[in-house]
Amino acid sequence: MRAVCPGSFDPITHGHLDIVRRAGALFDEVIVAVGRNSAKNYLFDTDQRVDMVRASVADLPGVRVEVLSGLLVDFCRAQGAEVVVKGLRFASDFDFELQMAHINHSLTGLETVLLPASAQWGTLSSTMVREVASLGGDVSAFVPALVAERIEQKRNARG
């Protein structure tokens, strides 16, 4: 069975990678879908986010990365994927993901599997990583080395 892990990945964190890895153990193939939420302002543009995700999952067998545009259900149908896998951290994630799971199931019958985040990354978010980074903190414990480098480059470029 083929699964999709969708997200903005701005930037990808160890928390995301943990979910992708565990989805890889449950399903034959995993497509990491890098999308754009119109309500969000991104630090990295789509090409940069895709590039960092590709580099971060390069060593994971059966995992590939695609750009998500339009509805997630249409993307999954086009890719022949029957399941969406998302990570769950706290109750607010559940409230949102339940709504998404219901609408996606109503639209095409697309199923959603919600995986509890590992304790180690239980409250980590890209938002926190961006906040720490923007205030000059060290994010290298939370993101792959390449992502930490890209954040540093962006910080230097901005001065």
Ligand code: PNS
């Ligand atoms: O959790 P994120 O990072 O905000 O997810 C972003 C993204 C792009 C994966 C999400 O907004 C999404 O799935 N967008 C596709 C549009 C869609 O199908 N929305 C659900 C039905 S309203």
